Amino acid sequence: MKRCLLAAIFLIVSLAAAPGAEAPSEFKLKPFVRGSWQDVLRSHAGRPTLVHFWGVTCGPCKIELPLLGQFMKDHSEIDVVMVSADLVPNLPGPTRAMLEKAGLGSAENWIFSDGFVERLRFEIDPAWQGEIPRTLLIGRDGTVTAIEGSAEIPDLEKWLDRQKAAAK
Amino acid sequence: MLRMSLLATLALSLCQTAAHAQMSHHHHASEAACEEADLRCASKVTPAFASDGTLWLAWMAGGRISVASSKDQGRSFSTPVQVTREKLNLDWGPDARPQIVVEKTGGIALAFSIFRDKAFNGQVLTTRSADDGQSFAELQPITASNESQRFVALGLDVDGSAFAAWIDKRNRVPAQQSGKKYEGAALFFTSSKDGGATYAEARLASDNTCECCRLGLAFAGPGRPVVVFRNIFEGGVRDHAVMTFADPATPGEVRRVSNDDWQIAACPHHGPSLSISPAGTYHIAWYTNGKARKGLFYARSGDEGRTFSDPLALGRADRNPTRPHVLTGPRGATMVWKEFDGEKTSVNAMTSRDEGKSWSKPVAIATTTDTSDHPLLVSDGQKVYLSWMTKADGYRLLPIGDGS
Structure with missing residues (x-):
């Protein structure tokens, strides 16, 4: 709370002092919880997704x-979703x-945020026991x-x- | 000024909402039930019975390692003793856990790993209690090396000396500097003649082991430690191997447990389990996702790991069987593992009375509906117990049949 108060003061001071000043950029890590996997699948349906x-x-x-960072840079035509799947406490x-x-x-960045990782993994793939790295390539037709x-x-x-060829 | 105070109100209310959201989200997001050092808040709990039948637990909770004992099979515990005053950056890898051995004379030796830096390099630390767990000596690194060490396994030999093995990355740097490819890490070991107060210089047992899996440790006889580990065989195949030491200072050859053909450059976070029966049978359980087989398996060896039985699949493949543990007791061998049905985790158990040649039908002996530690087996010399820490239901110690 103390830190929050400080942040509030900082916010007020910076807003009052320099209206329109941009906050420091810190990209979003979406909390990956129960149901998130279905959200990911839905929001990228019909697009090739890594x-x-x-x-x-x-x-x-x-x-x-x-290497994946470079691949994403080279291929704006695919969606890249990264999921930090370490056990909680995830940092x-x-x-x-x-x-x-x-x-x-x-990239679209997620972070495992449910202590019950078995359930998260089971929703993604019942046969996955948590070994990482692991990549799922989801085609336009939903083939994984x-x-x-x-x-x-x-x-x-x-x-x-192959995805490009199939789209033609 | 009015604008300022409105802004302040807005900012403060945002803060309160965020703090509230964090609190309500907190317990759900954590693998522990609470943040204190208490047993009920533990994410990892390791049991050991003393020869007088006292159950000792070492656990990881609230950034601390704590120890307590129970004289009534886990129904009540002594006041916990925290091993260190300060909080530690404990290794929270899925396969990391504190190790505890209790000597016949009452001494207690502990070993565990911390993350020593921001790159998650580990360090294995040890300590010992000479006063029945009332206080612990200052933490000592198990080795002077500054390269990463994790997944220590600690075992007690019949003469009271302690044997330790762990995964060590010290050989990576010199190999890479000389332009050689170095896969994984190495199996290192040491031993202690004074019950874990001081350890001999660490030595290499084998290079190129998997860097992120627990080890299985048992004794084939006095002074003959045996370690099972996920090795990296030719072509990056991460299959299991067993090594029988000629004595606590002399590593043996690397013998393959099975040809699963799991070629993977990844961290399975899922190590094996080993127990050796009084008749000398090696019982090994492990996880693989190889080309030859996928899932949990068990095999036994009657010739110190030179040959193994055909791997026996464990559990229901559609229920994601994980975390096998095997233990031999006076009445036979017991095996447990976890299964998950989409809602709840169960611990399944089966037993063998013929050195692992045949096994009883698996039975679910415990369940939980939130996250849980690995199921572990522990014996007081009479019975075999399941020792299981769960977030929703706390710590459990359950006797498992009579080996029939």
Whole structure:
């Protein structure tokens, strides 16, 4: 609450002193809770979508994240959804820092925010036991291709080519 | 001025709403029921029976490791003792948990890992109580190395010495500096002749193991520790291996438990379990998602891991079986694992009286409707118990049949 009061004072001072000044940019981490998976599927239906599950303590994820950042930059035609799927306590600070560094700050970013991770995972895929990284490629027609472990960028390119061919 | 006070009211009410939302969301979002150091707030609880039948628990809650004991099979506990005064940045990886062994003389040795930096590099710390768990010595790193260490396993040998094994990343840097590819981490080990007060210099058992899974540890006989771990075989295949030490200072060869062919560059966060019967049978349970098989499996070996039985699938594949644990007791072997049906988690158990050749039908022995720790088995030398921490229902200790 003390911090909040300070923030309130800061807000008042900054609004009074410099109207129209922009707040520092901090991209949104959406809380991934029960039902979020269906929201993700609904909001991207009909568009090729890459959903990537990762975590801050996962070694292979650290290597893969910047490659995915570049892939997203190169392909504005697909939706990129990142889900930080570490066990709760999930840490928003390090999560944001890693995404930002990998060029993924502008992706649609979610963070597991339900302590009952078994239920979250079960909603996504009953057979998934939580190993990360994990990528789900969702085609225009809703077909899901799962990639366990680090994804190879050429494989993602090939999938995207097929999506483009199917759209023609 | 009116505008200012309106703004202030608005800002404050926003703050209150945010604080309220945070509070109501809080318990749901956490894997623990509460934030204090109490047992009911624990996310990980590890049990051990002393030779006098006292149950000891070491748990992780509120950023602390605490210890308490029970003389009545977990119905009531002694006043908990916090191992450290200060809060710790404890390793909260799914497979990390405090380790506890209780010596015949009453000494208690603990080992656990913390995150030592912002990159989530781990450090294994140890401590010991010489006064029946009333106080603990200052924390000591298990090794002087500053590279990441996690997933320590601690075991007590019959002569009272402690054996520890863990996953260690120290060999990555020199390998990479010399231009070599280094996959995963390494299995390191040490032992203590003074019940966990001081440990010998850490030594390498095997390079290129998976970096994010718990280890299974048991003894094939006095002075013969056995470790089961997720190894990285040729081609990045993360299948299980077992190593029998010739003595606590001499690692043995890496023997493959099964050919699951799980080639994956990922953290499964899901390590194996090992128990060795008095007859010398190795019982191993593990998780894989390999090309050859997917799910939870069990196998046994009568020749110290040279050969294994065909893997036996555990649980219902449509109910996501996870976290197997196996323990041999005087009346046979017991195995537990979790299943999830979309709403609730159950712990299923089955038993064997013939060294694991045949098993009883699995029975659900406990359920919960929120998150839970791994189900663990513990024996007081008479009975085998399920030790299970759940967020919704607290800590449970349940006796499991008589091995029939």
